[in-house]
Amino acid sequence: MADQANATDFPASVISAVETGSIAIPNHYVTKVSEWMQLDRLEVLQLATLSRFKPKKSGLEDGPDDLRAILKKAAGRDEAAR
DSSP states (O other): OHHHHHHHTOOHHHHHHHHHTSSOOOTTHHHHHHHHHTOOHHHHHHHHHHTTSOEETTEESSOHHHHHHHHHHHHHHHHHHO
């Protein structure tokens, strides 16, 4: 997560909170994460759509598993490229 924090200028605590649905997705998060992870257009659209969900104490109303799946898929693709 430290490499993602460095690449996106978001603290690891914010990234973790976004991934667990504890906070709303900050401005420019989708853009910065999409560029860093080299998401394809469909994945960017999915992430942008999920970014509209409101957080609640137990996570996002709907979609946290989808968000994590998109990010994990892209992270795996990033790791494989190294």
